[in-house]
Amino acid sequence: MIYFDSDYMSGAHPEVLQRLVATNAEQTVGYGMDTYTKRAVELIREACALPNARVQLLVGGTQTNATLIDALLARHEGVLAAETGHIAVHEAGAIEASGHKVLTLPHHHGKVQADEVAHYIEEFYRDETYEHMVAPGMLYISQPTEYGTIYSKRELEDLAEVCHKANIPLYVDGARLAYALAAEGNDLSLKELAALADVFYIGGTKVGALFGEAVVVRDPKRLPHLFPLVKQHGALLAKGRLLGLQFEALFTNNLYEQIGRKAVEQALRIREAFCAKGYAVEVPSPTNQQFFRLPNTVIDRLKEEVSFELWGPRGAEETVVRFVTGWSTTDEAVDQLITLL
Amino acid sequence: MIYFDSDYMSGAHPEVLQRLVATNAEQTVGYGMDTYTKRAVELIREACALPNARVQLLVGGTQTNATLIDALLARHEGVLAAETGHIAVHEAGAIEASGHKVLTLPHHHGKVQADEVAHYIEEFYRDETYEHMVAPGMLYISQPTEYGTIYSKRELEDLAEVCHKANIPLYVDGARLAYALAAEGNDLSLKELAALADVFYIGGTKVGALFGEAVVVRDPKRLPHLFPLVKQHGALLAKGRLLGLQFEALFTNNLYEQIGRKAVEQALRIREAFCAKGYAVEVPSPTNQQFFRLPNTVIDRLKEEVSFELWGPRGAEETVVRFVTGWSTTDEAVDQLITLL
Amino acid sequence: MIYFDSDYMSGAHPEVLQRLVATNAEQTVGYGMDTYTKRAVELIREACALPNARVQLLVGGTQTNATLIDALLARHEGVLAAETGHIAVHEAGAIEASGHKVLTLPHHHGKVQADEVAHYIEEFYRDETYEHMVAPGMLYISQPTEYGTIYSKRELEDLAEVCHKANIPLYVDGARLAYALAAEGNDLSLKELAALADVFYIGGTKVGALFGEAVVVRDPKRLPHLFPLVKQHGALLAKGRLLGLQFEALFTNNLYEQIGRKAVEQALRIREAFCAKGYAVEVPSPTNQQFFRLPNTVIDRLKEEVSFELWGPRGAEETVVRFVTGWSTTDEAVDQLITLL
Amino acid sequence: MIYFDSDYMSGAHPEVLQRLVATNAEQTVGYGMDTYTKRAVELIREACALPNARVQLLVGGTQTNATLIDALLARHEGVLAAETGHIAVHEAGAIEASGHKVLTLPHHHGKVQADEVAHYIEEFYRDETYEHMVAPGMLYISQPTEYGTIYSKRELEDLAEVCHKANIPLYVDGARLAYALAAEGNDLSLKELAALADVFYIGGTKVGALFGEAVVVRDPKRLPHLFPLVKQHGALLAKGRLLGLQFEALFTNNLYEQIGRKAVEQALRIREAFCAKGYAVEVPSPTNQQFFRLPNTVIDRLKEEVSFELWGPRGAEETVVRFVTGWSTTDEAVDQLITLL
DSSP states (O other), rough: EESSSOOOOOOOHHHHHHHHHHHOOOOOOOOOOSSSHHHHHHHHHHEEEEEEEEEEEESOOHHHHHHHHHHHHHHEEEEETTTHHHHSSSSTTHHHHHOOEEEOOOOOOTTTHHHHHHHHHHHHHSTTTTGOOOEEEEEEESOOTTTTTOOHHHHHHHHHHHHHHHHEEEEEEEEEEEHHHTSTTTOOOOOHHHHHEEEEEEEEETTTTSSOOOEEESGGGGOHHHHHHHHTTOOOTTHHHHHHHHHHHTTTTHHHHHHHHHHHHHHHHHHHHHTTTOOOOOOOOOEEEEEEEEEEEHHHTTTEEOOOSSSSSSSSEEEEEEOOOOTTTOOHHHHHHHHHO | EEEOOOOOOOOOOOHHHHHHHHHOOOOOTTOOSSSSHHHHHHHHHHTTTTOOOOOEESSSSHHHHHHHHHSOTTTTTEEEEEETTTTHHSSTTOOOOTTOOOEEOOBBBBBBOOHHHHHHHHHHHHHTGGSSSEEEEEEEEESSOOTSSOOHHHHHHHHHHHHHHOOEEEEEETHHHHHHTTTTTTTOOHHHHHHSSSEEEOOOTTTTSSOOOEEEEGGGGOOTTTHHHHHHTTOOOOHHHHHHHHHHHTSTTTTHHHHHHHHHHHHHHHHHHHHHHHEESSOOSSSSSEEEEHHHHHHHHTTTTOOOOSSSSSSSEEEEEEEEETOOOOHHHHHHHHHHH | OOSEEEEESSSOOOOHHHHHHHHTTOOSTTTTOOOHHHHHHHHHHHTTTTOEEEEEESSSSHHOOOOOOHHHTTTTTEEEEEESSSSSSSSHHHHHHHHHOOEEEBBTTTTOOHHHHHHHHHHOOOOOOOSSSSSEEEEEESSSSSTOOOOHHHHHHHHHHHHHHHHOEEEEETTTTHHHHSSSTTTOOOOHHHHHSSSEEEETTTTSSSSEEEEEEESGHHHHHTHHHHHHTTTTTTTHHHHHHHHHHTTTTTTHHHHHHHHHHHHHHHHHHHHTTTTTSSOOOOOOEEEEEEEEEHHHHHHEEEOOSSSSSSSSSSEEEEEETTTTHHHHHHHHHHHOO | EEESSSSSOOOHHHHHHHHHHTTTOOOOOOOTSSHHHHHHHHHHHHHHOTTTTTTEEEEEEHHHHHHHHHHHHHHHEEEEEEEEEEHHHTTTHHHHHTOEEEEEOOTTTTTHHHHHHHHHHHHHHTTTTTGOEEEEEEEESSSTTTSSSOOHHHHHHHHHHHHHHTTTOEEEEEETTTHHHSTTTTOOOHHHHHHSEEEEEEOTTTSSSSSOOEEEESSGGGTTHHHHHHTTTTTTTTTTHHHHHHHHTTTTTHHHHHHHHHHHHHHHHHHHHHTTTOEEEEOOOOEEEHHHHHHHHHHHHTTTTEEESSSSSSSSSSSEEEEOOOTOOOOHHHHHHHHOO
16 A cells, blocks of 8 residues: 555654654753754754744644744734634634634635735724724734645735734744745745744644644744743643754755655656546645545545545545655655556 | 753653654554554553543643643633642643633642542532632642652542542543652552543653653543544644554553653662761652752752752752652662762 | 614613612622522513523623533534624624634525535534534524524524534524514514523613623523533623513513514614615515615715614715614604605 | 621612613613713723723623733733632632633732732742743732722832832722722822722722723723723623713712712721620721621521621631621611611
């Protein structure tokens, strides 16, 4: 069986694992006060060209979104997000559990449009009863989105401008950021993203780490009390160095970039093969997630030797499916899949 | 420098690490649905003699307490705990953040007394205004406590009886459970504890795992919707098998037991050495944490070669200090410490 | 100036006020334990033909919705509601502030459809990742709706059946219930509604009281700890008898019914007059709220002598407006309005 | 039967009621935007000598405390309060329900001491693990306290200074403020209190209103988004003018002051009579609440004709009791009580 279900099916990239093994017996202080974490923070600041940023390492994505959104919002505010955003759908109400409403916007293959965000905010404040409603207090986007699509540099600039004018922070969920950076046609570098987003995170769990997400706060004064909030959200890892070591490895010798590039290459090979066979591409994704509309007969045949997910309910004759690559996707696995088509 | 600051300063026990390395390249489903986690669950059920228990693996202690206490309490209820309990002091308000009050009881070297718990509950319902106050909805204790002390079998039976009569669950925080099971004079086995506590957890982070806590719910019907709550609390690890693999290792060949036994032995050697030198034992702890009252001159001298924590503020002439052993404490380190006294 | 802005612009119906004045000097126990409240509870039980119901009197609508929804939902659950429902739009995030998501359904002039509710619940449980999403834990509807429309007996039976099958409670926000009971074409009596809804409230604030909403819980065992939750939500009135006295008055000599009937008559006279003048009815409302689409020139002319609200933003040439009647709307005011058309 | 149970047993002071009756038929806008509320706000600003203060009228005390404490605290902060404070004991967990811990201080007849507050804050920040604990984010006191005692001008200055140095707001719960202002030996005027407290409220419910509490925020910039938070907490009264009218009456012709003075006089007459009979005063209260330690035989005899509360559980031979006066306590009732002693 070959696997294309998701990008968190394997352990860690060998270079990441190697760091954990090599340092296992060492004794260090906890909670991220160790020197490995300090080193990782420096490497990330450098990669982002943000020498003064606050970098906080957390364990997982839902936890990161819940903690940071709670930290960024005032009590009377909610978070704007695409109706398909992870926080709006698949976090079991974690945002609401900390008291905040997710204010949904229409999506365009998973993306929000700057003009629609601006319109939402304008209409909100034009409504005479706006103080009876939840104020838009920040914008959440994901790069790449849950549909594998990416924001261009221009699109992100437009969103940042809308947020800036409205005086609300722009937050970018980068759970799969490496795959956006390496995406076909991407024109937005990490440094550029870091200059536009007020807060964002660099995903590790789906990009070669055992687990771990690195939050970057451009202006630390924005969140002076992040540490106790991380603890309050149950998001503080006792052996914090495990996060430091992994991000140190990911940001050494361009490993993070390489993982992204390789996985996207594999994904594009898969797309090419499906297209060559005449199957319909459901979403124009240039990243490591690919969506096709396949006849159910083809799905059933492939399922005998390939593991992958249906994207939504099974249709009468054809169904949308998702194929995901990651750091551990081998050339052989992709070759085998292509042969099976 | 030798380290006695805490029991979470090293990585994982070699046998635990070995499991992670050996399986690193495998691809499995996420969120704890994998076969390693299933195996770990079976091993824990067996060790507890609870073949039908619900076992849920989580990442860290504060997260576990916050999630389970939230799951166990109704909205109008609070959690009874010793005023020294971890949830009352050192979780940055995680319990309150999910809406619940910690109702504090006096402590006796970190322990609560069954008669005082019973008295609290009786007085509560005798108060005519009790519906204006927070109802005691569960009892939280830690075994061993934050002071290293342990509950005897009889004491736990008494607490369980008080809870049973009051129809509230008894919850045991076992972040350091191995060290209680191996404690000098302990008469309470894991199976006995499992039969008395309604919900408890077996700590991994402080007992040889990189991270991980195994929650045991004796009667799964008590918490039918635990999974979405775990997700909502940001406590669901994507690569859930990492938890499964670690607990599988800890519960194979009695590793969990061995780790506890060895660390307690080291702690008792340390205590003996301090006593032999005439230093005062501050808390009668039979586990891996030892508390002494030392002259500041001795503290300053030791600090040159040994790392350990002051327990509370520095006094004028003498101060209470804490020495902690763990799976990675070597005989050599203890010998060296003893020589330095 | 004559007023048609809303149904909470005046004080209390004279008979209600009279009760407050007559008893003002009396001394009674607080928090609703007094005999006036007991009497009001009995009258409401009788009117609902629910001799064993739990009746709890609260001060205002948002408070009532927030308290009861919090009381009814488990932590992992959200509340289904029309996207136009008061809780989804105009309660400043009160539902989310207590930790719960509002799960929105499409609306049809403010109403939800039983088949769409059923479909939502079915699709939810068909989704393999449903434990990562917020479970539908109750259904919220308003009778009449925010658009003045009403559910027929058959429609409510269908909704109740869907809820019953899904094992979730049906909650009815009756802030303006009197106006639904008296609505043109209404076939749903209070007793029938009370037999179908699991929890609902009878609005007083908009129907002749100074303030006050009467919550009816058909089966008290469903909410055994409502009292402390009311207190926790800051919704417990110290001088509880003020609520008891007002509802006693409203449910004596059919006052509640009369207020509803009179206000609806006035509203229908207004509608007839607008229709006769050829203005478009925007929403087919049979209750005390009427919505018309008027040329801006007409709006500007009327505004000189009549106070009423625009319903949404002002259009280029014409705009939707709302006219609301209430217990204090006089025949003269309506005559005057009609003359002005 | 004569009543001394509490100060919220009657309706409203006749002058307050008269205002409600006189304006009942008027139609005004809701939510406190009416001219009566504006007038009440001006009168309160004047009485406080704070021409720019933000004054917000709310319905009840628990609601007010919960809303304002939530508004004042950041997510990682808790509220310091005497262990006997209303928020710590008798609000059913309302503070925790909005996510905040109550950090308790020892009480001295219901009061906290400035040096103990300062010590708490110093020790907190001296603790190396303070970011794992709940930070003291504000100080809550009540004037008078739950024990009827009052803070002197000097004591309040000292508390304000401690808060100022620690950069946290001082909040005063004035549910019974009139009785402190009129207390025997009081040297703290309303204007002086208003100059020292950052936020406080002037209680109406217990001082002649049907209900109502007037929050005063000295510097409105401290709470720029109070309105939506009031709505979110379910604390926004639709017919807001009811609050405006009542406070307008209370702050016209010194009514608030008069009510306080009269009730305190009655209370002191009662105290004198008990003392003359040789009964022990339990708490040295100079306000409208008096606490005595009486033989149970006396209690039982009095109970036949007088209604009052036991203060805590009944003792074997004697028990502490509370006698409370209010605006509606008549001279005759006090005479009668004295005769019965």
